[in-house]
Amino acid sequence: xxxxxxxxxxxxxxxxxxxxxxxxxxxxxxxxxxxxxxxxxxxxxxxxxxxxxxxxxxxxxxxxxxxxxxxxxxxxxxxxxxxxxxxxxxxxxxxxxxxxxxxxxxxxxxxxxx
Amino acid sequence: xxxxxxxxxxxxxxxxxxxxxxxxxxxxxxxxxxxxxxxxxxxxxxxxxxxxxxxxxxxxxxxxxxxxxxxxxxxxxxxxxxxxxxxxxxxxxxxxxxxxxxxxxxxxxxxxxx
Numbered sequence: 001x002x003x004x005x006x007x008x009x010x011x012x013x014x015x016x017x018x019x020x021x022x023x024x025x026x027x028x029x030x031x032x033x034x035x036x037x038x039x040x041x042x043x044x045x046x047x048x049x050x051x052x053x054x055x056x057x058x059x060x061x062x063x064x065x066x067x068x069x070x071x072x073x074x075x076x077x078x079x080x081x082x083x084x085x086x087x088x089x090x091x092x093x094x095x096x097x098x099x100x101x102x103x104x105x106x107x108x109x110x111x112x113x114x
Numbered sequence: 115x116x117x118x119x120x121x122x123x124x125x126x127x128x129x130x131x132x133x134x135x136x137x138x139x140x141x142x143x144x145x146x147x148x149x150x151x152x153x154x155x156x157x158x159x160x161x162x163x164x165x166x167x168x169x170x171x172x173x174x175x176x177x178x179x180x181x182x183x184x185x186x187x188x189x190x191x192x193x194x195x196x197x198x199x200x201x202x203x204x205x206x207x208x209x210x211x212x213x214x215x216x217x218x219x220x221x222x223x224x225x226x227x228x
Binding site: 071 | 150217
């Protein structure tokens with residue numbers, strides 16, 4: 001299994017500022033992902049965090065808005081830049097161990113932008 | 115393009131009654147299928163998954179799901195619900211060409227009445 005922690009668990013931020021969310025895993029994992037869950041919505045994949053290289057973004061998400069780092073196999077950060085109220089969401093880190101059959105999600109970071 | 119449809123946004127069920135949540139998918143290849151549950155303020159918890167083999171899959175908390183290729187469905191069932199089953203349930207397709215990436219359905223909110 002994998003135990004995932006995220007910091008912060010929640011935050012309230014002002015419009016125009018940026019927030020960096022941390023994701024820490026208790027063991028080395030191959031794949032790490034970031035998802036967004038907007039209020040009352042399902043989960044949408046933002047990007048794949050690649051260790052040692054630039055993240056791979058899904059359609060509709062760009063690096064300038066959601067820069068991602070992954071310095072090693074147990075840690076990743078997601079920054080939500082120049083925030084607007086539309087960025088208010090739960091942001092979840094996810095990891096995959098094995099051949100697609102072991103997927104784990106973090107507890108999420110609840111972000112409110114005023 | 116792949117998609118996951120959960121036709122029921124909201125279901126109300128009496129405690130002790132049976133529950134069935136519908137999920138239909140559209141995917142070019144053989145899908146990997148998952149059901150997750152998200153309780154209020156909690157992270158995502160995997161209920162069960164289907165990769166191959168027996169099309170009736172048993173999961174945790176007394177849930178089961180049946181994969182029907184001819185109907186492109188993966189419906190979740192529980193014979194007798196408990197008040198603690200009140201939560202949001204997400205069906206997801208795992209993208210076999212990209213391990214660890216999911217396409218989620220919109221979710222079904224389950225309310226359990228006494």
